[in-house]
Amino acid sequence: MATHIQLHKLPSPFAMHRGSELHEATLAYETWGQLNAAKSNAVLILTGLSADSHAAAHDEHDTPGWWQAMIGPGKAIDTTTWFVICASSLGSCKGSTGPCSPMPGTGEPYRFAFPDLCLEDIANASASLTRSLGIEQLHAVIGPSMGGMTAQALVLENPGYTRHMINIAAAMVSRPFSTAIRSLQREAILKDVNFKNGYYSADNWPTEGMKLARKIGMLSYRSAEEWDERFPRSLRQVPSRPFGIEFPVESYLEHHANKFVHQFDPISYLYLSRAMDWFDAHEHASDDSNPFSGCGLRSAQVIGCRTDLLFPPHQQQELHDTLAAAGIKTRLEIVDSIEGHDAFLVDTATFSPLIRQALDRTADHPGETPA
Amino acid sequence: MATHIQLHKLPSPFAMHRGSELHEATLAYETWGQLNAAKSNAVLILTGLSADSHAAAHDEHDTPGWWQAMIGPGKAIDTTTWFVICASSLGSCKGSTGPCSPMPGTGEPYRFAFPDLCLEDIANASASLTRSLGIEQLHAVIGPSMGGMTAQALVLENPGYTRHMINIAAAMVSRPFSTAIRSLQREAILKDVNFKNGYYSADNWPTEGMKLARKIGMLSYRSAEEWDERFPRSLRQVPSRPFGIEFPVESYLEHHANKFVHQFDPISYLYLSRAMDWFDAHEHASDDSNPFSGCGLRSAQVIGCRTDLLFPPHQQQELHDTLAAAGIKTRLEIVDSIEGHDAFLVDTATFSPLIRQALDRTADHPGETPA
Numbered sequence: 001m002a003t004h005i006q007l008h009k010l011p012s013p014f015a016m017h018r019g020s021e022l023h024e025a026t027l028a029y030e031t032w033g034q035l036n037a038a039k040s041n042a043v044l045i046l047t048g049l050s051a052d053s054h055a056a057a058h059d060e061h062d063t064p065g066w067w068q069a070m071i072g073p074g075k076a077i078d079t080t081t082w083f084v085i086c087a088s089s090l091g092s093c094k095g096s097t098g099p100c101s102p103m104p105g106t107g108e109p110y111r112f113a114f115p116d117l118c119l120e121d122i123a124n125a126s127a128s129l130t131r132s133l134g135i136e137q138l139h140a141v142i143g144p145s146m147g148g149m150t151a152q153a154l155v156l157e158n159p160g161y162t163r164h165m166i167n168i169a170a171a172m173v174s175r176p177f178s179t180a181i182r183s184l185q186r187e188a189i190l191k192d193v194n195f196k197n198g199y200y201s202a203d204n205w206p207t208e209g210m211k212l213a214r215k216i217g218m219l220s221y222r223s224a225e226e227w228d229e230r231f232p233r234s235l236r237q238v239p240s241r242p243f244g245i246e247f248p249v250e251s252y253l254e255h256h257a258n259k260f261v262h263q264f265d266p267i268s269y270l271y272l273s274r275a276m277d278w279f280d281a282h283e284h285a286s287d288d289s290n291p292f293s294g295c296g297l298r299s300a301q302v303i304g305c306r307t308d309l310l311f312p313p314h315q316q317q318e319l320h321d322t323l324a325a326a327g328i329k330t331r332l333e334i335v336d337s338i339e340g341h342d343a344f345l346v347d348t349a350t351f352s353p354l355i356r357q358a359l360d361r362t363a364d365h366p367g368e369t370p371a
Numbered sequence: 372m373a374t375h376i377q378l379h380k381l382p383s384p385f386a387m388h389r390g391s392e393l394h395e396a397t398l399a400y401e402t403w404g405q406l407n408a409a410k411s412n413a414v415l416i417l418t419g420l421s422a423d424s425h426a427a428a429h430d431e432h433d434t435p436g437w438w439q440a441m442i443g444p445g446k447a448i449d450t451t452t453w454f455v456i457c458a459s460s461l462g463s464c465k466g467s468t469g470p471c472s473p474m475p476g477t478g479e480p481y482r483f484a485f486p487d488l489c490l491e492d493i494a495n496a497s498a499s500l501t502r503s504l505g506i507e508q509l510h511a512v513i514g515p516s517m518g519g520m521t522a523q524a525l526v527l528e529n530p531g532y533t534r535h536m537i538n539i540a541a542a543m544v545s546r547p548f549s550t551a552i553r554s555l556q557r558e559a560i561l562k563d564v565n566f567k568n569g570y571y572s573a574d575n576w577p578t579e580g581m582k583l584a585r586k587i588g589m590l591s592y593r594s595a596e597e598w599d600e601r602f603p604r605s606l607r608q609v610p611s612r613p614f615g616i617e618f619p620v621e622s623y624l625e626h627h628a629n630k631f632v633h634q635f636d637p638i639s640y641l642y643l644s645r646a647m648d649w650f651d652a653h654e655h656a657s658d659d660s661n662p663f664s665g666c667g668l669r670s671a672q673v674i675g676c677r678t679d680l681l682f683p684p685h686q687q688q689e690l691h692d693t694l695a696a697a698g699i700k701t702r703l704e705i706v707d708s709i710e711g712h713d714a715f716l717v718d719t720a721t722f723s724p725l726i727r728q729a730l731d732r733t734a735d736h737p738g739e740t741p742a
Contacts, residue, residue: 112613173604175595175598175599176595176598176599176601176602176618176619176620177590177594177595177598177599177620178595179618179620179621180586180589180590180598180620180621180624181590183618183620183621183624184583184586184587184590184624186614187583187586188559188583190614191579191583193564208562212555212558212559212562212583215551215555215558216555216587218551219548219551219552219555219590223548224546224547224548224549224680224683227546227547227548227551228546228547228548230547231547233544233651242483243557243561243641243645246648247547247550247554247648248547249547249548249550249551249554250550250551250554253551253554253555270614274614277617277618280604309595312595
């Protein structure tokens with residue numbers, strides 16, 4: 001384990017949202033900046049499905065992270081002000097305990113013996129981590145994509161624990177179109193002959209299933225509009241075999257699928273993907289009451305993107321409206337980026353000032369001036 | 372061969388758009404209504420990718436067709452007025468010669484020995500059929516989806532042969548997003564272990580690949596909006612195995628995939644799917660000139676649907692604008708159906724009057740009064 005990555009032992013047993021328990025589980029996490037004496041400047045970042053704890057470089061470890069443009073001294077999430085924490089999700093394969101981790105006792109991977117995983121579990125494991133750091137209340141949670149749903153889970157499962165939320169490219173619940181995309185990704189993995197009900201090996205990896213899953217996902221990460229600009233038909237190549245790669249968009253998908261295929265564990269992918277489909281903020285309220293009533297949030301910034309196919313703007317509108325109806329001071333911003341769901345990763349020029357301003361506004365609250 | 376299906380022998384050799392030849396090829400077709408003495412009332416229907424010649428029932432064969440609501444006495448395409456012809460596409464597996472047909476000489480299926488297939492070939496084979504019926508000029512060609520692209524190919528390859536075109540849910544060229552969806556469908560088929568480079572058998576059918584291909588396609592046939600209405604989360608079922616079917620949208624996709632899997636030949640699917648990606652109306656013009664200049668069309672009706680993900684409205688706008696710039700009297704109608712690309716098949720209440728009126732208007736042209 002690289003020195004910039006730290007480990008948090010979850011309480012054992014760790015109670016899972018759907019009823020079972022995890023034993024001897026750990027979270028891998030990284031931090032940036034300094035926790036102030038009052039422990040009041042903690043900003044927790046919750047990740048998208050395939051991201052890990054390495055959101056940005058550290059002084060002593062300069063590999064860029066997945067949100068490198070956003071986190072650091074002087075950046076939107078300014079590490080001279082905020083103490084920033086990011087963990088690999090529980091259930092992931094990036095250092096935290098997940099389905100490919102060894103099971104206590106046997107040492108064999110959990111595979112499908114891993115308990116049912118919900119975003120609530122990822123959220124609660126993250127709160128266990130931040131509590132272990134002495135943080136009695138988070139200044140803010142910031143979550144894009146799956147992290148935005150997990151941020152809601154955190155707020156709903158831990159009332160009063162979070163003062164502010166920045167929720168990006170997410171929704172209160174997945175719509176059927178988005179569930180269908182993820183279902184087909186899971187099917188592509190499950191049906192790969194090498195998947196063998198989870199008993200794959202490095203030598204017999206479900207490569208084709210993982211590649212196809214990644215490519216199906218990529219249909220929903222950018223936008224048709226962006227691809228119109230990016231892939232001129234004039235770049236067609238002569239395929240090397242019947243029905244081989246010919247169109248620029250096919251090369252692009254193949255390139256990204258090849259990069260992804262060994263970077264993520266197939267069963268972890270299944271668990272996290274399903275957790276997104278299971279999440280429903282409405283389930284945290286009895287009957288038709290507002291799930292965010294009494295959650296203790298002081299403010300929220302909800303951000304969406306016009307071209308997001310996976311979580312389109314009307315879903316951020318719903319989250320914003322529900323937060324407002326719960327009496328939370330909330331702002332909604334729908335940006336006009338053409339990068340679709342991925343805009344928060346790519347369109348730094350738009351997202352940096354938005355997130356900086358959202359964080360700046362949280363510091364206006366009396367008694368919350370950081371550092 | 373059922374008696375309502377007729378066969379047309381293509382000239383042998385039949386020259387293909389990309390340079391090779393087909394020998395002893397046939398088209399399976401059906402007709403409705405009567406060709407008038409002047410042979411001036413012929414309406415050719417060109418089909419979507421997976422449809423066959425059976426567009427509607429006949430008096431002596433009452434199985435409903437794929438466009439049953441649209442074709443018949445008193446219907447939008449009124450068979451008391453028009454002589455309607457519909458063929459299974461060349462390259463398809465529905466009675467016309469395609470990759471799974473026996474190759475002359477050997478009797479073995481063509482498989483990948485079938486020549487490169489373009490929509491121009493499907494169009495020219497259809498024109499060969501209608502010419503063989505003594506039709507010197509088509510009154511109109513009507514094509515939805517792939518048929519709309521094929522209709523353009525027909526008009527561009529056979530100048531002066533068609534008086535009017537009704538072009539539905541199509542485009543002059545596929546955008547990268549649409550190509551990506553079809554590419555992933557092809558990949559799902561090609562990568563199925565049972566596909567065996569085309570040497571699959573009924574006992575070892577590439578079932579999973581075909582199912583996944585169908586499901587990927589279905590992401591683009593309706594709309595996220597329609598699915599929001601159709602699939603309430605309350606209908607979730609308990610899956611029978613880990614990661615089995617749970618969400619209503621998963622049952623829906625599974626049901627349709629199971630219906631499709633043995634109804635279409637995998638290699639035929641590959642050939643037709645690629646033909647859609649290869650089509651580019653612009654390639655029929657040298658440099659930047661208008662491909663429809665001199666095509667001889669007297670009028671066109673272009674129809675799109677607001678919620679069509681595969682061929683969105685700006686693509687019908689482009690076709691309409693290009694036809695107009697070529698001096699063709701053209702109308703554009705973008706309907707507001709929530710059924711997406713499939714609206715022409717489903718939203719009869721909207722499409723019937725549109726198509727009826729479009730055909731009615733063509734009869735206003737002097738000398739073209741039908742029947």
